[in-house]
Amino acid sequence: xxxxxxxxxxxxxxxxxxxxxxxxxxxxxxxxxxxxxxxxxxxxxxxxxxxxxxxxxxxxxxxxxxxxxxxxxxxxxxxxxxxxxxxxxxxxxxxxxxxxxxxxxxxxxxxxxxxxxxxxxxxxxxxxxxxxxxxxxxxxxxxxxxxxxxxxxxxxxxxxxxxxxxxxxxxxxxxxxxxxxxxxxxxxxxxxxxxxxxxxxxxxxxxxxxxxxxxxxxxxxxxxxxxxxxxxxxxxxxxxxxxxxxxxxxxxxxxxxxxxxxxxxxxxxxxxxx
Numbered sequence: 001x002x003x004x005x006x007x008x009x010x011x012x013x014x015x016x017x018x019x020x021x022x023x024x025x026x027x028x029x030x031x032x033x034x035x036x037x038x039x040x041x042x043x044x045x046x047x048x049x050x051x052x053x054x055x056x057x058x059x060x061x062x063x064x065x066x067x068x069x070x071x072x073x074x075x076x077x078x079x080x081x082x083x084x085x086x087x088x089x090x091x092x093x094x095x096x097x098x099x100x101x102x103x104x105x106x107x108x109x110x111x112x113x114x115x116x117x118x119x120x121x122x123x124x125x126x127x128x129x130x131x132x133x134x135x136x137x138x139x140x141x142x143x144x145x146x147x148x149x150x151x152x153x154x155x156x157x158x159x160x161x162x163x164x165x166x167x168x169x170x171x172x173x174x175x176x177x178x179x180x181x182x183x184x185x186x187x188x189x190x191x192x193x194x195x196x197x198x199x200x201x202x203x204x205x206x207x208x209x210x211x212x213x214x215x216x217x218x219x220x221x222x223x224x225x226x227x228x229x230x231x232x233x234x235x236x237x238x239x240x241x242x243x244x245x246x247x248x249x250x251x252x253x254x255x256x257x258x259x260x261x262x263x264x265x266x267x268x269x270x271x272x273x274x
Contacts, residue, residue, distance in 0.1 A: 001021075001132050001134065001135050001254075001255065002021075002022075002135060002252050002253060002254045003019055003020065003130065003132050003135045003137050003159070003252075003253045004018075004250055004251070004253070005017070005018060005130075005159060005210075005250070005251055006247055006249065006250045006251065007161065007212060007242035007243075007247060007248045008027075008040045008247045009031065009032045009040070009243075009244065009245070009246075010141070010161070010212075010214040010216070010242035010244060011062070011215055011243075011244035011245075012062050012215070012244075013062060013218075013244055014032035014065060014066075015029045015031040015032075015062055015063050015141060015214075016030050016032050016037060016066070017029065017139050018041070018044075018046065018051075018250075019111070019130040019137050019139075020046075020050060020111075021109075021110050021111055023050070023109060023110060024050065024052050024108060024109040024111050025046070025051045025052065026051065026052060026053050026108055026111060026113065026130060027051055027054045027055070027070075028054075028130070029055070029056060029057055029063040030054050030056075030064065030065070030066040031061070031062045031064060031065045032066050033065065033066050033069070034069035034070045034073060036066070037066055040246070040247040041247075043247060044247055044249070044250045045250070046250070048070075048074050051074065051076060052076070052077075052108050052109060052111075053077045053078070053079060053098070053108050054067060054076055054077070054078050054079065055079045055080075055128050056078060056079065056080040056084060056088075057118075057125060057126055057127065057139075057141075057142065058122035058123070058124070058125040058126070059087045059088035060122060060142070063142075064090060067088075067090055067092070068092060071093065071096050075096065077097075077098045078092050078096055079098045079106065079113070080092075080097065080098070080099070080100075081099060081100065081101070081124045082099055083123045084122070084123060084125075085097065086123075087122075087123045102116050102117060105131075110132060111130055111131070112130070112131040114128065114130075114131065114153070116149045117149065118140075118142070118143055118144075118147075118149075119143065119144040119147055119188060120142045120188060120189070121144065121183065121188040121189060122142070125142065127140050127153070129156075133255070134255045135158050135253055136156055136157045136158055136159075137157060137159045137160070137161075138153055138154060138161065138162075139161045140154060140160060140162050140163060141163040141214050142163060142190065142215065143190070143191050144186075144189055145187050145188075146195070146199055151199070154199060154203050155203045155204070155205055156205060157205065158205070158207055158208060158209055158253050158254070158256075159208070159209060159210035159211070159212070159251070159253040160210075160212065161214045161242065162191075162196050162199065162200065162212065162213060162214060163190060163191045163196060163214055163215045164191065164192075164193050164196040164214065164221070164226050164230075165184070165189075165190035165192065165193075165215050165216065165217050165220070165221065166184060166185070166190060166192050166193070166217045167192070167193050167220060167221050168185070168192050168194060170221060170222075171217075174219055176219065176220070184220075190215065193225065193226055193229055197229055200233075200237075201233060204237065206256075207256035208237050209236070209237060209238060210237065210238045210240060210251055210253060211230070211234070211238070211240065212240045212241075212248065213226050213227075213230065213239065213241050213242065214242040215242075216241070218244060223241045227239060227241055
């Protein structure tokens with residue numbers, strides 16, 4: 001089995017991530033316009049007809065800007081928590097609104113979507129893992145702090161979109177006002193390059209094949225800084241920087257032979273501590 005994934009846009013100007021099996025696709029967030037989403041998918045040879053649902057992480061504009069238009073035009077169900085829907089002020093057709101919680105996975109044809117709560121300064125923020133059989137792709141951006149739920153899911157993924165938002169020196173010495181600087185680095189905002197690197201080094205699965213460094217700040221980071229930090233220690237993991245203004249290529253993600261053993265062992269360990 002395999003998953004196919006791409007970032008359509010990643011950054012404070014809009015976030016949208018595509019994950020698909022051979023037959024079914026979902027979008028995680030829709031923070032760019034409907035027109036731009038269609039344009040970027042067409043550039044990758046993808047069709048909106050394959051997209052069966054959208055999943056919304058939280059109510060900030062860079063994650064929901066295109067939701068209403070995409071949902072209405074393509075009659076796409078939108079999976080969003082009641083609190084996020086209320087605070088987003090989105091006007092989604094009632095018959096297309098789907099609530100979710102962390103009590104169980106959501107099945108969209110042959111895709112399984114696993115939500116879990118994350119630490120971020122939004123009303124009811126969640127991250128998602130998309131699975132097809134044993135293959136797992138995690139979308140982990142807008143993370144204030146990496147808690148145990150985040151680490152557990154990160155450690156089981158074959159590919160990850162991991163936030164690497166800011167360089168600490170650039171943020172400290174940049175032009176942002178102090179309240180905004182403290183919001184970003186204060187444990188409810190975003191992950192720095194160094195924080196993301198430590199997560200990668202300490203918790204990556206041996207079968208993590210692709211790492212998409214995502215949600216880079218335009219003012220407080222630079223793609224070369226991120227690449228220079230991660231590539232020397234990447235090992236067998238391919239490092240991709242998700243751009244702010246264009247899509248990444250479409251990548252195929254496959255399972256390794258170690259996957260089943262790793263997931264079964266971790267599941268047993270979690271049961272022992274419950």
